[in-house]
Amino acid sequence: MTDLGRRALLRGAGGLGLGALAAPALAACGSADASPVSSGRVDVSLWTHDPGYIKTFGTAVKDPALMRGSRFDYRVRATAAAPSDVVTRMIAQAVADGNTPDLAGIVIDQYPRVMGASIAENLFVDLTETVRPSGDDLLKLAPYTVGGVPYGLDSDNSxxxxxxxxxxxxxxxxxxxxxxxxxxxxxxxxxxxxxxxxxxxxxxxxxxxxxxxxxxxxxxxxxxxxxxxxxxxxxxxxxxxxxxxxxxxxxxxxxxxxxxxxxxxxxxxxxxxxxxxxxxxxxxxxxxxxxxxxxxxxxxxxxxxxxxxxxxxxxxxMGGTAFTVLKGKPRTDAALELLRRVYLSRDGQILRYRSGGFLPTLKPLYKDPELLGIKDEYLGGQRVxxxxxxxxxxxxxxxxxxxxxxxxxxxxxxxxxxxxxxxxxxxxxxxxxxxxxxxxxx
Structure with a gap:
């Protein structure tokens, strides 16, 4: 579907209560050249409600082992907002052909707002091929699946x-x-x-x-x-x-x-x-x-x-936050690769746990010796x-x-x-x- 068609369809989603929006406070991401970024320096815009995710992605892009072999030299430009505002303003920007984020963290109870009126299909990258190599090892896709298609990866098994x-x-x-x-x-x-x-x-x-x-x-x-x-x-x-x-x-x-x-x-x-x-x-x-x-x-x-x-x-x-990749943007490919490295690799999932305490969503990691050896001192040194x-x-x-x-x-x-x-x-x-x-x- 063309960008024009997507915007027309999103405008039809008036039943979501998006008719009277304040000036989009998340517009600070700025515009990029319309041509896709295929390599080199890339500033990925990230919208989220939680400083823990900002810290995690910021740490990840500076990790040489995790970024080894990437075509991109990442910088993360983060904007924090309330969970409902992330969704409201993201859709408002899409309707206005404005500056949507490259990566959006959507809290689980806000995600149903994008499940109707073909919003997810028109805003987000279809992650079917991205998650295929993980097969049944990838947990917690169900809450972010629309019409059998996954559009978000959860940050924590919760x-x-x-x-x-x-x-x-x-x-x-x-x-x-x-x-x-x-x-x-x-x-x-x-x-x-x-x-x-x-x-x-x-x-x-x-x-x-x-x-x-x-x-x-x-x-x-x-x-x-x-x-x-x-x-x-x-x-x-x-x-x-x-x-x-x-x-x-x-x-x-x-x-x-x-x-x-x-x-x-x-x-x-x-x-x-x-x-x-x-x-x-x-x-x-x-x-x-x-x-x-x-x-x-x-x-x-x-x-x-x-x-x-x-x-x-x-x-x-109970709870969770899924990260989605916005489609049709100059930095879409770069954002998708970053999400894959941080959310679908062993090193990325272990980094997420050590950075913010986010539990892995890949089954094999629950038998990983590095994680099995972790002790929680607040819980009396228990091997959690x-x-x-x-x-x-x-x-x-x-x-x-x-x-x-x-x-x-x-x-x-x-x-x-x-x-x-x-x-x-x-x-x-x-x-x-x-x-x-x-x-x-x-």
Missing amino acids: ISVLYYRQDVFDEYRVPQDVETWEELAEHGERLHSDHRVSLGMVSTGDNGSVVNGFLQLLLQRGGGFFDASGELVLDSPEAVEVLDFMCRGVRTGVLLALPDPYGSACAAALKSGRLAATAMPNWYNAYGLQANVPEQKGRWRMRTLPRFTGGGHLAST FDVYSRAAADLPLFYQAPGMQILSDVLGGPVLDALKGRTSPAAAIEAGLGAYRQQVKR
């Missing part, structure tokens, strides 16, 4: 594990190797009744945290919101079962109701010892535990999630890849669809009502489904 206070478990005789959530809940009820200590948390504040907490456990149980074809699959026994487990946990004190997993209330619960365990992704170690309770270094450990008695997986996932390797081998697939944000918006309220005891889990799921179907009809 494996959910159970973080727990080993000292608290030892003191109150909670087994560290408990097999199921149901068994852990039995210990949790005793612990809360006797000592006012909880072994997990649920979010009752912002809509995103409410829905994400539910989705994390639903994926582990074997459910989901959408399937690979984009069909809604939330109407399931697994969804009701998971929400019932969460509601029962709140009632009995096994799960502590907090506004979100990151704010002052959670920090206070961690500091006081009221929260002695939580199921969260790998990145929560740095952004949740170490950020809030650095003085508890050495007391925390991690393990794979307990299973649900009814079935499912040993692990789950012993846990990650088991979890990565049984990680659920997570599928998205263009209606993902609508579903999240309308589901949060009913889930919160259930957690607060104002409705039943089954009624909450039914209410969310009904609201979604009304919205998508409009």
Whole structure:
């Protein structure tokens, strides 16, 4: 399709709320000569919300081993913006034939905005051939696939594990190797009744945290919101079962109701010892535990999630950021090669882990001796890849669809009502489904 055709199609995506945009603050990338850059010095423009990605790419282009044999001498020109702004302004620039980035980091919950109206197809490079050599070894493509075509590579496998206070478990005789959530809940009820200590948390504040907490456990149980074809699959026994487990946990004190997993209330619960365990992704170690309770270094450990008695997986996932390459630009080929080197090579994935703690998305690396030997001093010197390797081998697939944000918006309220005891889990799921179907009809 021509550039003119792409712009016309993007203008037709008015339903995405892009009609009234402020002056594009990301336009600082500047224009380049229209002819493709095939070698030599190249300034790749990068848009992202996270300084960690800016650091990672900046470190990568200066790594002689990683860049060996490249036709390009890379410089990275980065622009930081809020996750929603990256997508909004990128599409606005494309519509206006302005300066889009060469590489765009799209947070997973923003990605559904480009899944409809052929936006991904017209903005991003088809990565089918790029990822083909990796075959089934490449994890976490599903959330960024549209019509069977992958358009983004995730930066982090975002494996959910159970973080727990080993000292608290030892003191109150909670087994560290408990097999199921149901068994852990039995210990949790005793612990809360006797000592006012909880072994997990649920979010009752912002809509995103409410829905994400539910989705994390639903994926582990074997459910989901959408399937690979984009069909809604939330109407399931697994969804009701998971929400019932969460509601029962709140009632009995096994799960502590907090506004979100990151704010002052959670920090206070961690500091006081009221929260002695939580199921969260790998990145929560740095952004949740170490950020809030650095003085508890050495007391925390991690393990794979307990299973649900009814079935499912040993692990789950929450969060992520995919990098996409904008098509039809002078630096498209250079950006694609940079993404391939940093995201699809062993050295690139190890650099990403050491630079920003981003877990590999290539299966073989979970058996790589260099990673298996890594010890986490905050977690008492634990060899964390012993846990990650088991979890990565049984990680659920997570599928998205263009209606993902609508579903999240309308589901949060009913889930919160259930957690607060104002409705039943089954009624909450039914209410969310009904609201979604009304919205998508409009």
